[in-house]
Amino acid sequence: ENFPCSIREVRLGATRKDGGSRRRTFTLGGSGSPPFVYADRPPANLPVFAMDVFDMSIPMPAAVKADIRDVMDDPAEWARRNVEQFGADMVTVHLVSTDPLGKDSSPAEAARTVEDVLQAVDVPLIIGGCGDPQKDAEVFAKVSEAASGERLLLNSVTLDMAAAGVLETITGAAKAHGHAVIGLTGLELNKAKELNRRLFDYLPPEDIVMDLTTVALGYGLEYSFSIHERARQAALLGDDELQQPTISAASNAWVAREARTKMDPVYGPREFRGPLWETLNALTLVLAGVDIFMVAHPATLKTLKEIIQMLIR
Amino acid sequence: MKKSIREISPIDVYKLLPKTNCGECHEANCMTFATRVVNGELTVEDCPPIAGKKYMADYEKLRELMRPPVRTVTFGTGETAAKVGGKYVLYRHEFTYHNPPPIAIDVADYMAKEEIDARLKMVSSFTFNYIGRTLRLDAVAIRSTTNEPATFATVVKDVAGQTDLPFVLCAYDPATMAAGLDQVKDRRPLLYAATKENWKEMAELALQYSCPLVVSAPHDIPGLRSLVRTLTEYGISDLILDPGTSVESDLARTIHEFSQIRRSVFQQDDELLGYPLLGTPISAWLSPELSPEVVQWKEAWMASLLLSRHADMLIMHSVEGWVLLPQLIWRFNVYTDPRKPVSVDAGVKTFGSPDKQAPVLITSNYALTYFIVENDIKTASIHCYLVVADTGGNSVESAVAGRYLTAESISNALSDYKVADLVEHRHLVLPGLAARLSGDTEEASGWNVMVGPRDSSGLAEYLKTQWPPKDDKHAAGA
Ligand code: B12
Ligand code: SF4
Structure with a gap:
């Protein structure tokens, strides 16, 4: 069984030699075969795991809070813990405080947070916005400039942003300062293709990662699983609008009440249930070919890294 | 090459039906029946008249037309009987996966009676109410580790008295298997397992009691194929394959083999491998790890991995709710129709x-x-x-x-x-x-x-x- 095409590669992070300050970089994608099917075709690049950091305190499941409670007010310290203690490959900085309906912190403040994290850790970063198209555009532009050359991954651009006319602001900033972007669509391949087409007008394919949406186990993970399998199959068979590497926010697993809440004792403690929920969310999408994950719990990261090492042995 | 389910049109089915529009199937006519069969919502057997002598030739053709490339095997009897396999496609998005994999929990003849009783109680009482369905466990695997026929017989008898769930009898020694089987002859247990060494005696037992049989050849696909050939020639068609589940050092092999077996069925039409696959996350307990939670955690992700990658049935050891709950939910989800969400009546x-x-x-x-x-x-x-x-x-x-x-x-x-x-x-x-x-x-x-x-x-x-x-x-x- 041979496939005519392969998934494109996207490199994240830049070392000093390439104009950044990261100790190491990661390359996503590259596979020319469905994931973990053939012994003689190991993945071109292993899945990468980023751990979340938020720039303000937000409600969080108890099981996640347990290991980070003391650093939650300090994104830089939190990032350091993710890398040094938990072994995260990368860090995602969620700039939720920029939400105009919330704290509405300025793009300059957001950029400062990112700079602090860049100082604290030497791994590549993913930068998350607040979801408001206009504001995200301003924030991404400012952050791009402040972290020029670091090859961040901007999370994310959407068709809503295209409709709001801010696509050019973001892609322009990404291009000028050497960053990559995530194109986010909601479980629909035609939309994913449409967004990629629009992005190709501004950016080379080497700068684009797709987020097809990750739903929590019990709340529709099967939609995510099937859409990723379909996308990967179509891409390998020749659909060049779907040949971008994919990302999963496996931390969405915590949306499930079964992951978060106390339940009847027969279902066991949530301290086990929650991390397992996230682990299985991520593992399922590893099997569907996803190239990079955003996770919240250290046990997810540890388990998935072990499993992947065993899978390539 | 057999037509894939996606190439079969309602007309292909209609042509082979009685075409009387009698309505015994509760459908408006034969054509709507045919459409629903092709959609996987009804089976050929839902048309009562077709089993009549008159339609015999067409019935046979229809069954062959609609036969899933991965055969369906049932074990147990009556209401609780477990259906295994029956897959029409490699990928879920191509059609729908049918027959959610039964999950069997083990008891073994080394266990004290109180432990066995407690485990059986857990197996039959563990439920979770998920979007209006009651999710539950499906079967009990009774294992002989002592290889003493009398001990095994006693345990099988005791378990049989306590539950209506279907059984998997696990013993490699034919005499032990025979002793256990004799206690539950009428309940059509699944026999685990025929190997290169014992296949002939196991085949005899399977034939004598008309029970389905697991064929086991760990990490040896050619060996598995040749055993299947031998057993089918011997007259046994209800087979389930155990290609070996290794949770640690041979995890990669396990996933490659499950994938490879399924791909050769759907892409090369390999009939000898067109049987349901048994995954055994219970193998996690072979690990030298001492902390039970760590082993349970491994068994949990292994089970989930196998549910996503082609396993048609699982044997597990953990009875902890946090291990089992995500498996029951994920199994339900993966086996829903990808073309239409699960809904309730308006x-x-x-x-x-x-x-x-x-x-x-x-x-x-x-x-x-x-x-x-x-x-x-x-x-x-x-x-x-x-x-x-x-x-x-x-x-x-x-x-x-x-x-x-x-x-x-x-x-x-x-x-x-x-x-x-x-x-x-x-x-x-x-x-x-x-x-x-x-x-x-x-x-x-x-x-x-x-x-x-x-x-x-x-x-x-x-x-x-x-x-x-x-x-x-x-x-x-x-
Ligand atoms: C899974 C999913 C799908 C699945 C469908 C699952 C299903 N059966 O609906 C699929 C892939 C099929 C799908 C399709 C679409 N989807 Co969709 N989908 C989702 C997703 C990921 C989860 C939805 C979900 O299951 N929520 C859980 C349920 C329980 O929530 P709920 O029904 O809203 O119920 C809650 C509340 O509404 C409230 N509630 C419910 N009833 C009541 C009653 C009262 C009185 C009150 C007070 C409250 C209340 O309480 C409930 C519990 O919290 C969301 C994104 C997200 N994470 O939310 C997108 C999302 C909802 N989808 C979206 C879109 C656009 C679509 C499509 C139009 C895409 C397309 N272009 O085709 C289609 C529409 C359907 C169609 N076939 O045409 C958008 C909607 C954007 C918007 N706000 O307009 C979302 C938000 C994703 C996004 N950001 O793009 N989708
Ligand atoms: S029962 Fe059979 S013959 Fe009668 S209407 Fe249905 S499909 Fe046609």
Whole structure:
């Protein structure tokens, strides 16, 4: 069984030699075969795991809070813990405080947070916005400039942003300062293709990662699983609008009440249930070919890294 | 090459049916029956007349046409019998996976009676109510580790007296197997396992008691194929394959072999491998690891991995709820029809004993949405009417975005279900995520629209402050 095409590669992070300050970089994608099917075709690049950091305190499941409670007010310290203690490959900085309906912190403040994290850790970063198209555009532009050359991954651009006319602001900033972007669509391949087409007008394919949406186990993970399998199959068979590497926010697993809440004792403690929920969310999408994950719990990261090492042995 | 399920048209099936439109299948006619068979919603056997002598030749052709490339094997008897395999496609998105993999939990003849009893109790009582279904475990695997026929027989007999669930009898020694099997001859247990060494004796037992048989050849696909060939030539067709599950050092091999076996069935038409696959996450317990939680954790991810990658049945050891719950949910999810979401019937549901002033709420008929809302209403003991609109099984937000929930459809639901007869007021509470429909809905229906919280868990609090409504633009009957 041979496939005519392969998934494109996207490199994240830049070392000093390439104009950044990261100790190491990661390359996503590259596979020319469905994931973990053939012994003689190991993945071109292993899945990468980023751990979340938020720039303000937000409600969080108890099981996640347990290991980070003391650093939650300090994104830089939190990032350091993710890398040094938990072994995260990368860090995602969620700039939720920029939400105009919330704290509405300025793009300059957001950029400062990112700079602090860049100082604290030497791994590549993913930068998350607040979801408001206009504001995200301003924030991404400012952050791009402040972290020029670091090859961040901007999370994310959407068709809503295209409709709001801010696509050019973001892609322009990404291009000028050497960053990559995530194109986010909601479980629909035609939309994913449409967004990629629009992005190709501004950016080379080497700068684009797709987020097809990750739903929590019990709340529709099967939609995510099937859409990723379909996308990967179509891409390998020749659909060049779907040949971008994919990302999963496996931390969405915590949306499930079964992951978060106390339940009847027969279902066991949530301290086990929650991390397992996230682990299985991520593992399922590893099997569907996803190239990079955003996770919240250290046990997810540890388990998935072990499993992947065993899978390539 | 056999036609794949996606190449079979309703006409292909129709041509082989009796074409009498007799209606015994409860379908309008043979053509609609054929369509539903091709969609995987009915099986050929749902047409009673076709089994008659007259149609024998066509029946045979039809069965061959519709035979899944991965055969279906059943073990156990009656209501609780377990159906294994029956796969039509490699990928879930191509059609639908049929027959959710039965999960068997083991007991063994080294265990004390109290331990066995406790495990059996757990197996039969462990349930979870998920979107209106009761999810549960399916079978008991009784293992001989002592290899003493008498000990095994005693345990099998004891277990058989305690549960109606189907059994897997696990013993490599034919004499031990025979002793156990003799205790449950009428219950069609699955026999585990025929190997290169014992296949002949196991085959004899399978034939004598007409039981399905697992063929085991760990990490040896050619060996597995040749055993299957031998056994089918011997006259046994109800086979399940155990290609070996290794949770640690040979994990890669395990996943490659499961994948390779399935691919050769669907892509190379390899009939010898066209049988259900047994995965054994229980192998996690072979690990030298001492902490039981660590082993349970491994068994949990292994089970989930196998459910996603082609296993048609699992044998597990952990009985911890946190290990089993995600497996039962994921298994249910993976085996739903990818073409249409699980939904509930549209209509009006009554909670508590609502009076004529009681709140009227509306939601979607996506099963997940409905049962979350139902649970929130019940937990807060709200007396109300809940209109369940037909949103094609879409969640509230997807339905609004996809135009399945519109001012018009809401208005129609209110009149179709005669909601105006239930209450004296004309106030409807919309989900917060459908807020943007409120103006148009007021216009289309003549009801006042109130925008509720975005998450139904906020309903109790919301109604406390907002109900009964103060402003009444359209008084009853106006
Ligand atoms: C799974 C999913 C799908 C699945 C469908 C699952 C299903 N059966 O609906 C699929 C892939 C099929 C799908 C399709 C679409 N989807 Co969709 N989907 C989702 C997703 C990921 C989860 C939805 C879900 O299951 N929520 C859980 C249920 C339980 O929530 P709920 O029904 O809203 O119920 C809650 C509340 O509404 C409230 N509530 C419910 N009833 C009531 C009643 C009262 C009185 C009150 C007070 C409250 C209340 O409480 C509930 C519990 O919290 C969301 C994104 C997300 N993470 O939310 C997108 C999302 C809803 N989808 C979206 C879109 C656009 C679509 C499509 C139109 C895409 C397309 N272009 O085709 C289609 C529409 C359907 C169609 N076929 O045409 C958008 C909607 C954007 C918007 N706000 O307009 C979302 C938000 C994703 C996004 N950001 O793009 N989708
Ligand atoms: S029972 Fe058979 S013959 Fe009768 S209508 Fe149905 S499909 Fe046709």
